[in-house]
Amino acid sequence: MNESYSNSIDCIDYSPLPWALSYSSYFCIEWSDRAPHTDLELPYGKQHIQFAPSPQSLAPSPYYPPILMFLVTGATGDLGHRVVKRLREEEKPVRAFVRLTSRYAELENRGAQIFVGDLLKERDIQKACQGIRYVISTHGANETSDGTAETLDYRANVDLIDAAKAAGVEHFVFVSVLGADRGYEDAPTFKAKRAVENYLQASGLNYTILRPSGFASDLVPLAERFKQSGIYFTIGDLRIRSSIVSTDDLARIAVDSVAIETARNQIFAVGGPEIIERGNIPKIFEQIFNQEPIVINPPVGAVDGIRTVVGFFNPEAQQALGTLRTLLSNEFYCTTAEIERLESVFNMRMETLDSYIRRNVTA
Numbered sequence: 001m002n003e004s005y006s007n008s009i010d011c012i013d014y015s016p017l018p019w020a021l022s023y024s025s026y027f028c029i030e031w032s033d034r035a036p037h038t039d040l041e042l043p044y045g046k047q048h049i050q051f052a053p054s055p056q057s058l059a060p061s062p063y064y065p066p067i068l069m070f071l072v073t074g075a076t077g078d079l080g081h082r083v084v085k086r087l088r089e090e091e092k093p094v095r096a097f098v099r100l101t102s103r104y105a106e107l108e109n110r111g112a113q114i115f116v117g118d119l120l121k122e123r124d125i126q127k128a129c130q131g132i133r134y135v136i137s138t139h140g141a142n143e144t145s146d147g148t149a150e151t152l153d154y155r156a157n158v159d160l161i162d163a164a165k166a167a168g169v170e171h172f173v174f175v176s177v178l179g180a181d182r183g184y185e186d187a188p189t190f191k192a193k194r195a196v197e198n199y200l201q202a203s204g205l206n207y208t209i210l211r212p213s214g215f216a217s218d219l220v221p222l223a224e225r226f227k228q229s230g231i232y233f234t235i236g237d238l239r240i241r242s243s244i245v246s247t248d249d250l251a252r253i254a255v256d257s258v259a260i261e262t263a264r265n266q267i268f269a270v271g272g273p274e275i276i277e278r279g280n281i282p283k284i285f286e287q288i289f290n291q292e293p294i295v296i297n298p299p300v301g302a303v304d305g306i307r308t309v310v311g312f313f314n315p316e317a318q319q320a321l322g323t324l325r326t327l328l329s330n331e332f333y334c335t336t337a338e339i340e341r342l343e344s345v346f347n348m349r350m351e352t353l354d355s356y357i358r359r360n361v362t363a
Helices: 080-089 107-108 122-128 149-166 188-202 216-229 248-258 278-289 301-311 315-330 336-346 351-360
Strands: 003-006 009-013 027-030 035-044 045-050 070-073 094-098 115-116 135-138 171-175 209-210 232-233 264-272 294-296
Touching: 027 080, 027 135, 070 080, 080 094, 080 248, 094 171, 122 149, 135 149, 149 171, 149 188, 149 315, 171 188, 171 248, 188 209, 188 315, 216 278, 216 351, 232 278, 248 264, 248 336, 264 336, 278 351, 301 315
Parallel strands: 070 094, 070 135, 094 115, 135 171, 171 209, 209 264, 232 294
Antiparallel strands: 003 009, 009 027, 035 045
16 A cells, blocks of 8 residues: 655555445545554555644545545435445445444445444534545434434434535435425424425535335335235225335435436436325235235324324324324325436336335245
8 A cells, every 4th residue: 555645635545455446546534633653444454554744634635536435324224225235236435324233244245334423423424424425315213213303314414415515525315205395294304304405405515306205125024924924004094195116226216316417406206106005005915925915904093192192201202203194194106207207317117016025025
């Protein structure tokens, strides 16, 4: 490994690294928190580096362009890990932002650079953005996260946009939600996503905003249970329609957005090619597994009862259940024109729910 210095910024030749092939071999880093002499853990072993004295800033070298690295937040989530997987399949360098308690060994084995941090800490976000060319934000508050719609869906994304802009990021891909622009007052996640959309559009960054419908991967556990028992559990009106999107298709679109000119500074509704009534999902499972469905279908009012009780003990959980009720009570589907636009821009055919379940659940 060769070293050179330019105005107290370290320019390290990473050409021996396998993940640097086909990209620039040089990358410049500010090491203001390190001692002048230290050991640096690199992907192929520990190397002793003598750092330039008094580093002032982090910036690409004026002589060598930076590596075209992606940052993916929510990298161990259902969508995020598929985004990282696709990037590595395309041999693109990616930094995966993960929590210490998450399962990220698979990402590391695929060659992703692991950044362990906390999206609720602005300093971690700033560090993660150093040397990044593209950002794909897939994170969000859920039952396993420490944050809320306000802290994780909104504030963490605002901090991420600010850090990306300061780091000179060229393109920011934000995964929002279908219906974010409908003004649902009782759904904190929808309100947070819409506020982030507005902030991103005003930031001056190049962006692509994706508004997906429900993920097909969310139905895999239901399909597996149906396969074993024939039972399908769903809450609310069975006539409500949706455009369930292949999570793999969504990952591909997120990755390709940075390279397609007609995707720049655009908002896309993202869904599957079919508009499916909720009551038809167990019928699709019946065709796949050749098993008569037993549908358990409590009314959406059951969620209201749970919200009332939960509200006495956990107001934040009560707010989160507002988002769930919104999802259960409203239709989220893409029009034919929206799907045609999506397939035209990204040069692909969206996968059906039947195909997705057959690929991911053994019949």
